[in-house]
Amino acid sequence: MLVFRFVQGLVSKAGWLIGYILITEFVGLGYRRTVGIFYQVAFTFGLLILAGVAYALPHWRWLQFAVTLPNFCFLLYFWCIPESPRWLISQNKNAKAMKIIKHIAKKNGKSVPASLQSLRADEDAGEKLNPSFLDLVRTPQIRKHTLILMYNWFTSSVLYQGLIMHMGLAGGNIYLDFFYSALVEFPAAFIIILTIDRVGRRYPWAASNMVAGAACLASVFIPDDLQWLKVTVACVGRMGITMAYEMVCLVNAELYPTYIRNLGVLVCSSMCDIGGIITPFLVYRLTDIWLEFPLVVFAVVGLIAGGLVLLLPETKGKALPETIEDAENMQR
Numbered sequence: 001m002l003v004f005r006f007v008q009g010l011v012s013k014a015g016w017l018i019g020y021i022l023i024t025e026f027v028g029l030g031y032r033r034t035v036g037i038f039y040q041v042a043f044t045f046g047l048l049i050l051a052g053v054a055y056a057l058p059h060w061r062w063l064q065f066a067v068t069l070p071n072f073c074f075l076l077y078f079w080c081i082p083e084s085p086r087w088l089i090s091q092n093k094n095a096k097a098m099k100i101i102k103h104i105a106k107k108n109g110k111s112v113p114a115s116l117q118s119l120r121a122d123e124d125a126g127e128k129l130n131p132s133f134l135d136l137v138r139t140p141q142i143r144k145h146t147l148i149l150m151y152n153w154f155t156s157s158v159l160y161q162g163l164i165m166h167m168g169l170a171g172g173n174i175y176l177d178f179f180y181s182a183l184v185e186f187p188a189a190f191i192i193i194l195t196i197d198r199v200g201r202r203y204p205w206a207a208s209n210m211v212a213g214a215a216c217l218a219s220v221f222i223p224d225d226l227q228w229l230k231v232t233v234a235c236v237g238r239m240g241i242t243m244a245y246e247m248v249c250l251v252n253a254e255l256y257p258t259y260i261r262n263l264g265v266l267v268c269s270s271m272c273d274i275g276g277i278i279t280p281f282l283v284y285r286l287t288d289i290w291l292e293f294p295l296v297v298f299a300v301v302g303l304i305a306g307g308l309v310l311l312l313p314e315t316k317g318k319a320l321p322e323t324i325e326d327a328e329n330m331q332r
Contacts, residue, residue, distance in 0.1 A: 004068075009273075011071050016043075017249075017269055021262055024253040025086040026104075029319060033196055033250070040246045041189050047182040055175045090259035090322070094119045131260040136267060141313075141328045145255045148308045149268040152209070152248045155305035157275030158282065159212050159241040159298050165283045166294055167234055177231055184239040192243055196250075200316040205247040206309040212240030213302025220292040220299075237298075244305070254315040257327050261320075 020039060027035050050067065057063045082104075088097035098112075098119060105112045137143045167177050188208075195204045215237030222230050249265075256264035286293040313330040321327040 008068055008071070013269075013273070015071075015074060017265055018262065020249055021253055021265055022081070022084055024250075025084040025258070025261070025320070029317070032254075034193060036250045036253075037189050037193050037246060040249065041186070044182060044185040044189070047185070048179060051175055051179040051182065054178075086258045086320070086322075087262070089119070131263045133263070133267065135260045135324070136264055139324060139328055141331055142256070142324070145312060145327075146264065146268060148312055149248065149252050149255070150271045151308060152244070152305050153252075153269050154271040154275040155209065155301050156241060156245040156248055157272040158279050159216070159237070159302055160245055161276055161279045162283055162294060162298050163216070163234055163238050163241065165280065166287075167231070180231065181235050181238045184235045185242045188239045188242040189246065192246055196247075197316065200314045201247065201251050201254075202309055202312060202314050205244060205251065206306040208240045208243035208247065209302050209306035209309060210240075212237045212244060213299045213306065215240060216295040216302060217299035219295050241302070251312065251315055254318070254320060255312070255327065255330070257321045257323050
């Protein structure tokens with residue numbers, strides 16, 4: 001079971017994050033927000049389906065089998081997904097990049113921009129850039145971005161999974177409660193779409209973390225006989241942390257230059273996995289002390305994350321950085 005669980009985690013994590021980075025690098029500035037959010041709405045549809053599948057297949061072995069099989073569908077079409085032209089250009093593979101760009105332009109009925117038509121041939125291009133872990137901490141602004149993003153990935157995972165697990169301990173119908181809490185992810189996505197190009201990224205992101213933290217804290221003081229109110233507040237918290245989760249994906253890809261974007265997102269999001277490992281211990285061990293104790297911890301973690309977000313630069317209306325210098329100057 002552990003071997004296959006490892007393979008499943010490797011496949012699903014890589015497919016989700018690298019797919020997100022690909023579409024972020026493919027689409028232009030005007031569509032990056034909408035495409036990125038709708039990409040994640042598919043995740044919410046998966047959660048709704050999961051609730052139904054889990055109800056129909058209560059035995060964990062068959063449930064694992066059912067939710068793993070769809071991964072193989074990707075093998076039917078992965079070959080038709082092109083490489084990112086941005087990444088190819090950053091690696092001085094200009095010929096391959098131009099081939100993909102021309103194909104995209106032809107399908108869209110557009111002409112290739114003049115700035116891209118002047119790309120030099122591969123042999124005339126400069127030195128190939130090799131991403132390194134040190135690139136994530138070598139310069140002051142990128143180092144600050146890395147540390148804050150890592151903490152926010154950790155927070156998003158802990159609160160997202162923790163609220164689901166704690167809801168299961170609170171009683172009631174676990175399948176319906178899970179279904180209802182998944183439904184609130186749809187308004188979370190639309191709130192992001194409506195706000196981040198008007199208000200920016202930082203304030204909705206900070207507010208969503210703080211709402212999630214405040215909802216966890218409010219749940220502590222709701223009496224047990226008001227189960228409906230507990231579920232409602234938990235759903236508000238779930239909506240807040242869903243917004244934070246979707247925002248950290250979006251902004252993480254926008255803060256790193258192209259040649260380390262994959263590395264930056266994968267390293268920062270690794271804290272999401274560490275959060276997933278720690279969360280069951282937080283929930284099940286702390287509830288032995290006091291049933292609401294995990295919610296207090298979630299509240300503190302979420303409120304701190306909201307404050308740290310305000311230290312990041314605003315990425316609204318900015319082109320994706322291509323170099324270290326571009327990323328370093330974003331704060332200005």
